[in-house]
Amino acid sequence: MKSAIDILNERIGAAMVRVTGCQSCAAIVRPATDPKFGDYQANGVMAVAKQLKTNPRKLAEQVVAQLDLGDICEPPEIAGPGFINLRLKPQYVAAQLRQINADSTGRLGIAGEPEPQTLVVDFSSPNVAKQMHVGHLRSTIIGDCISRVLEFLGHRVIRQNHLGDWGTQFGMLIRYVQEHFSDVVASGMREEPLSKGLSVADMEDLYRKAKHRYDDDPQYAKEARDWVVRLQSGDPEAVSLWRRIVRASLEECQAIYDQLNVQLTQNDVRGESAYNNDLPGVVGDLKRASLATESDGAVCVFPPGFKTKEGEPLPFIIQKSDGAYLYATTDLAALRYRVDVLKADRIVYVTDSRQILHFQMLFKVAEMAGWDRRDGRKVELVHVPFGSVLGEDGKPLKTRSGENVKLQELLDEAVERARAVVEEKNPDLPPQQKAKIAAAVGVGAVKYADYSNNRTSDYVFSFSKMLAMDGNTAPYMQYAYARVKSIERKAESKGVSIPDELRDLGNLDLTEPTELDLGKHLVRYAEAIESAAADYRPNYLTAYLYELAQRFSAFYTECPVLDAPPAKRPTRLLLCDLTAKTIQHGLSQLLGIQVVEQM
Numbered sequence: 001m002k003s004a005i006d007i008l009n010e011r012i013g014a015a016m017v018r019v020t021g022c023q024s025c026a027a028i029v030r031p032a033t034d035p036k037f038g039d040y041q042a043n044g045v046m047a048v049a050k051q052l053k054t055n056p057r058k059l060a061e062q063v064v065a066q067l068d069l070g071d072i073c074e075p076p077e078i079a080g081p082g083f084i085n086l087r088l089k090p091q092y093v094a095a096q097l098r099q100i101n102a103d104s105t106g107r108l109g110i111a112g113e114p115e116p117q118t119l120v121v122d123f124s125s126p127n128v129a130k131q132m133h134v135g136h137l138r139s140t141i142i143g144d145c146i147s148r149v150l151e152f153l154g155h156r157v158i159r160q161n162h163l164g165d166w167g168t169q170f171g172m173l174i175r176y177v178q179e180h181f182s183d184v185v186a187s188g189m190r191e192e193p194l195s196k197g198l199s200v201a202d203m204e205d206l207y208r209k210a211k212h213r214y215d216d217d218p219q220y221a222k223e224a225r226d227w228v229v230r231l232q233s234g235d236p237e238a239v240s241l242w243r244r245i246v247r248a249s250l251e252e253c254q255a256i257y258d259q260l261n262v263q264l265t266q267n268d269v270r271g272e273s274a275y276n277n278d279l280p281g282v283v284g285d286l287k288r289a290s291l292a293t294e295s296d297g298a299v300c301v302f303p304p305g306f307k308t309k310e311g312e313p314l315p316f317i318i319q320k321s322d323g324a325y326l327y328a329t330t331d332l333a334a335l336r337y338r339v340d341v342l343k344a345d346r347i348v349y350v351t352d353s354r355q356i357l358h359f360q361m362l363f364k365v366a367e368m369a370g371w372d373r374r375d376g377r378k379v380e381l382v383h384v385p386f387g388s389v390l391g392e393d394g395k396p397l398k399t400r401s402g403e404n405v406k407l408q409e410l411l412d413e414a415v416e417r418a419r420a421v422v423e424e425k426n427p428d429l430p431p432q433q434k435a436k437i438a439a440a441v442g443v444g445a446v447k448y449a450d451y452s453n454n455r456t457s458d459y460v461f462s463f464s465k466m467l468a469m470d471g472n473t474a475p476y477m478q479y480a481y482a483r484v485k486s487i488e489r490k491a492e493s494k495g496v497s498i499p500d501e502l503r504d505l506g507n508l509d510l511t512e513p514t515e516l517d518l519g520k521h522l523v524r525y526a527e528a529i530e531s532a533a534a535d536y537r538p539n540y541l542t543a544y545l546y547e548l549a550q551r552f553s554a555f556y557t558e559c560p561v562l563d564a565p566p567a568k569r570p571t572r573l574l575l576c577d578l579t580a581k582t583i584q585h586g587l588s589q590l591l592g593i594q595v596v597e598q599m
């Protein structure tokens with residue numbers, strides 16, 4: 001099913017070509033900002049008129065005279081200097097609703113991408129031996145949503161968890177584990193994850209302790225460095241201990257992914273360590289291409305256009321003077337792997353905005369080396385940055401003692417608080433069901449609050465706001481869904497078979513304004529998904545869903561459904577059914593937020 005916006009763009013563009021004789025013209029059709037002016041607005045005429053040095057309003061009139069949109073829109077209206085305002089016809093909306101209803105694939109009439117790509121999405125990517133903190137929440141869930149949306153649109157998505165599992169800190173860790181957990185080490189559980197005797201929280205604690213020892217005790221520091229060398233040269237004891245530390249960390253991450261309903265598995269993990277053997281090649285190749293040079297003993301690339309505060313060329317350092325490789329080196333190796341081995345057409349990196357400069361430089365260096373091309377075609381490299389999560393004091397979210405807030409603790413508290421809400425609203429539900437709802441609402445609230453904020457802004461984390469039953473929140477959306485479902489349950493108890501009513505719809509009649517408003521919004525779901533995908537912005541989806549719930553509310557206040565006159569009932573049941581299906585699809589399939597039938 002082609003979306004209205006695509007058809008309008010095509011036809012208006014073609015009419016503009018006919019009038020102007022230009023090779024091609026962009027109609028630039030956008031959703032109208034105010035429903036007063038219609039549903040869409042074409043803004044393209046002004047730019048073309050400027051180019052041709054002609055009166056835009058006249059040009060708009062000529063274009064409109066050439067247009068045949070009678071099957072989709074009411075007669076177009078020209079506004080201001082040459083905007084064309086467009087209003088969908090009820091018959092068109094009705095026909096679209098029937099098509100969505102007829103789609104039995106669960107895709108709500110939305111076609112897949114005609115030219116699917118292979119996409120790598122790099123997200124979550126926490127660091128081993130540290131608990132995931134709230135900063136990793138955003139990468140994890142935004143990356144998950146982007147992956148789900150692109151996959152739904154038909155692309156082949158390869159998820160990559162670029163785990164921070166390598167570096168000199170592992171020398172300290174191994175040294176410490178070996179001394180203080182000798183029983184665990186010696187217990188023969190060689191291939192068991194270390195978590196059997198040591199949690200990641202312990203590990204984080206011991207990382208801190210190890211760091212202190214490292215700083216204070218030269219002998220200890222030397223031994224830690226020896227462990228780094230042993231690890232890097234593949235010493236079995238070192239590798240075995242390292243591997244157990246990594247596995248223990250990963251197990252805890254996986255538990256959080258599962259709780260968050262994030263589609264990441266152990267198969268998606270390709271950590272920094274996976275690129276170890278490629279690092280000398282990265283540096284060697286850049287040197288041979290005369291792109292990397294030595295500067296103060298370090299090997300650097302100086303991509304054009306990047307300057308320090310003092311106006312000096314800014315280095316992208318790929319090897320330190322002691323021979324160690326860096327984050328940047330690994331990212332170059334990973335990029336080559338994704339282009340050459342995974343055959344990515346596009347690589348999307350989801351990290352906080354403090355890494356913007358890193359990725360700008362990475363992409364530039366890749367371009368200089370020609371590593372962003374395969375078979376002569378450019379691979380699209382995209383950094384999707386996001387802002388910070390703030391506490392209610394407006395500063396980055398911290399615990400009272402000033403530490404990063406642990407993701408697990410945050411989720412536990414959200415579920416706990418959601419349980420209180422359920423308890424209050426619905427004390428008579430069986431305990432098991434209450435627990436299920438609390439989990440869906442609590443975790444959903446944390447995710448939805450994140451998604452509904454503008455990705456690039458910071459936002460204030462507030463349990464009370466995200467768990468509020470009104471406003472653009474998960475509980476509100478989940479409640480809206482449960483409410484539509486309750487209408488359907490009521491219908492069944494009255495002996496009304498919804499599938500039967502929806503099978504033979506007869507004429508859909510959208511005469512009530514709230515029916516038409518809701519119907520129009522339902523047929524525009526594809527648009528919301530496409531713009532969310534194009535800008536990598538989940539908040540376009542939450543905004544769409546919120547608007548849907550509100551239009552449904554207005555409709556349901558005005559229009560009786562089960563007690564509607566027989567001729568009107570199928571239309572209204574269809575509006576209910578499609579509202580439920582769209583909310584369910586948006587929340588659960590694209591945002592990974594569970595819906596509940598009852599709240």
Ligand code: ARG
Binds near residue numbers: 163331334349350351
């Ligand atoms: N481990 C990094 C961090 O916690 C994020 C890695 C992002 N991905 C990448 N390819 N650099 O900040």
